[in-house]
Amino acid sequence: MSQGYVIAGLDIGTTKICAVIAEVAPDSPPEVIGVGTSPCLGLKKGVVVDLAATTEAIRSAVEKAQRMAGEEVRSFAVGVTGEHIACLNSRSVIAITHQNREITGSDVDRLIDTAKVIVIPPDREIIHAIPRWYSVDGQDGIRAPVGMHGNRLEVETHIVTGMSSFIQNVVKCVHQAGYSVEATVLEPIATAECVLTPAETDLGVVLVDIGGGTSDVAIFVGGSIYYSGVVPVGGSHVTRDIAIGLRTSIEEAERLKVSFGSALSGYEGQDEPFEFTSLGNSRPRQLPRKVLAEIIEPRIVELLQMVREHVDKAGCADRVPAGIVFAGGGSLLAGLPELAEQVLGMGSRIGSPTGVTGLVESVSSPACATAVGLVRFWARHEEQHFHDADDEAVLPRVLRRFRELFARFGGD
Numbered sequence: 469m470s471q472g473y474v475i476a477g478l479d480i481g482t483t484k485i486c487a488v489i490a491e492v493a494p495d496s497p498p499e500v501i502g503v504g505t506s507p508c509l510g511l512k513k514g515v516v517v518d519l520a521a522t523t524e525a526i527r528s529a530v531e532k533a534q535r536m537a538g539e540e541v542r543s544f545a546v547g548v549t550g551e552h553i554a555c556l557n558s559r560s561v562i563a564i565t566h567q568n569r570e571i572t573g574s575d576v577d578r579l580i581d582t583a584k585v586i587v588i589p590p591d592r593e594i595i596h597a598i599p600r601w602y603s604v605d606g607q608d609g610i611r612a613p614v615g616m617h618g619n620r621l622e623v624e625t626h627i628v629t630g631m632s633s634f635i636q637n638v639v640k641c642v643h644q645a646g647y648s649v650e651a652t653v654l655e656p657i658a659t660a661e662c663v664l665t666p667a668e669t670d671l672g673v674v675l676v677d678i679g680g681g682t683s684d685v686a687i688f689v690g691g692s693i694y695y696s697g698v699v700p701v702g703g704s705h706v707t708r709d710i711a712i713g714l715r716t717s718i719e720e721a722e723r724l725k726v727s728f729g730s731a732l733s734g735y736e737g738q739d740e741p742f743e744f745t746s747l748g749n750s751r752p753r754q755l756p757r758k759v760l761a762e763i764i765e766p767r768i769v770e771l772l773q774m775v776r777e778h779v780d781k782a783g784c785a786d787r788v789p790a791g792i793v794f795a796g797g798g799s800l801l802a803g804l805p806e807l808a809e810q811v812l813g814m815g816s817r818i819g820s821p822t823g824v825t826g827l828v829e830s831v832s833s834p835a836c837a838t839a840v841g842l843v844r845f846w847a848r849h850e851e852q853h854f855h856d857a858d859d860e861a862v863l864p865r866v867l868r869r870f871r872e873l874f875a876r877f878g879g880d
Contacts, residue, residue: 474501475850476533477842478526478544478647479655480638482511483680483704483797485522485529487544488831488839489537490824492847499826500843502537503836504529513681513700514550516637519644527645536827543648545842547655548595548638549684552631555696557600558583561622571604571613571621583625593635595654596628600692611691626693628654650846655679656686656696658841661848663795663819663834664688673790675819676775677838678798680704683771685778687788695782699774703798706767713763714755715746724760725801731768732803733761761803768804772811791815797835 472493479486489502506529510522534540560583564571584597602610604618613621639649659677660669669688677684681702687695706729711721728742738758745752775792779785791814794804799818808816821831821840831840 473850474537474539474541475843475846476530476541476544477658477839477846478530478546478642479658479836479839479842480511480522480526480546480548480641481508481679481838482514482682482702484508484835485525486836486839487526487529487533488836488843489533489539489541490826490843490847491539492850496825498824498843498847500824500828500831500840501539501826502533502535503827503830503839504532504534504536506532510641511681513702514548514679514698515552515634516641519637519641522641523644526641526647530645530647541647543650544642545651545653545658545846546638546642546649547658547838547842548630548635548652549655549679549682549698550630550634551682551698551700552634553595553628553654553696553698554592554630555626555628556586557624557626557694558586559622559624560585561620564619564621569617569619571616571618573614575621576602576614579621579623580625583623583627586627588629591632592629593632594627595630595635595652596626596657598626598628598657598693600624600626600694601690609690626696628657628696653842653845654684654696655838656684657693658845659684659795659819659837660686660688660693661841661844662821662823663793663837663841666691668790668793671790672784672788674775674779674784674788674792674814676792676794676796676799678702678771678794678796680797683775683796683798685775687779687782687784689784689787694787695778695784697778697781699771699778701767701771701774703796706764706798706801709763709767710760714744714760716744717747720744725764728757728760729764729801730757730761730803731764731801732807733758733765735761735803735806764801765807768801768807769811772808776812788814791817793817793819795819795834795837797833799834 476489487504490498506525508525510518602613603622670691672689675686683699685697741754805816
């Protein structure tokens with residue numbers, strides 16, 4: 469590729485839509501040129517419940533991003549999540565039958581296709597089949613087997629599945645908004661692209677992306693994803709707890725959470741007062757911030773305990789020495805890392821998007837991590853496989869190959 473090209477990511481969340489448009493030049497990080505967000509009331513726990521509302525929110529977010537970028541984008545990499553997401557690790561093997569026993573890219577493709585042959589219910593589909601590592605004649609831990617010699621090629625694959633109808637509804641909303649879907653990507657995989665370091669993924673780390681209706685959990689071990697799951701608790705649950713506890717509106721509760729909320733009741737400054745308006749009462753009331761923290765803390769503890777259950781289910785309690793990295797809008801609560809260390813007994817930090825240039829300040833919040841990650845994910849694969857994209861005769865084949873790579877995630 470001798471010239472730059474424009475790509476875009478679309479994070480369709482329970483409470484908001486975030487669109488990021490970026491320009492990419494060869495051997496350069498994506499340059500963010502447009503960002504747009506829009507509130508969304510059309511999803512519940514990552515699942516579309518109102519097609520019209522979701523479609524309009526997508527259209528609004530994209531139009532804002534396009535006006536800022538001065539570019540019209542018609543195709544997006546779209547993040548998917550929800551309680552319907554499930555994962556498993558599978559091993560498959562093929563024989564190398566070439567006369568010289570040299571492993572080729574076709575062999576690897578054939579192996580990945582074999583890994584996808586699993587028994588799943590007819591209402592589910594494979595979103596990703598991610599090679600974790602390869603084995604050649606019993607030698608494990610190989611990451612790039614092409615060119616090596618061997619008789620037996622094996623792979624351990626992380627397979628992510630989702631409900632076909634739920635995924636199709638997300639895609640339908642994008643289409644109805646007037647855009648196309650280049651690929652669907654599991655949101656924590658996209659988020660990891662811009663918030664985790666190679667050292668963390670190699671050592672072993674837990675990524676927790678706290679969204680509005682759900683929180684995504686992804687565990688990385690040995691440089692690749694090992695486990696993925698979803699916790700049915702997110703930022704909107706905290707907001708509702710505040711609304712109930714203080715007898716105020718959802719809008720007022722959200723304002724209080726963002727402006728004065730803390731995940732830790734013992735956090736400094738808890739004696740400071742905050743002012744709010746209760747339902748049916750026009751006079752503002754004042755309470756110490758500690759009262760607000762005491763409402764928030766139990767819900768965050770519940771979320772962290774569910775994260776612990778996922779870590780234990782994956783058998784990774786002693787395989788994540790790099791600790792936990794939080795992302796998503798819900799990670800902005802003060803005191804979250806400290807509370808996580810108390811509840812889970814491991815180090816933690818808040819992950820903000822990195823690895824892009826341009827309008828960096830506009831996407832510096834953890835709330836933009838998934839959309840930025842989608843752009844970085846797309847850019848990395850397009851850099852590798854779109855060198856012939858200007859050739860009209862080659863373009864259909866390249867596009868098919870690109871979609872296959874998104875489905876596999878991680879194939880070279």
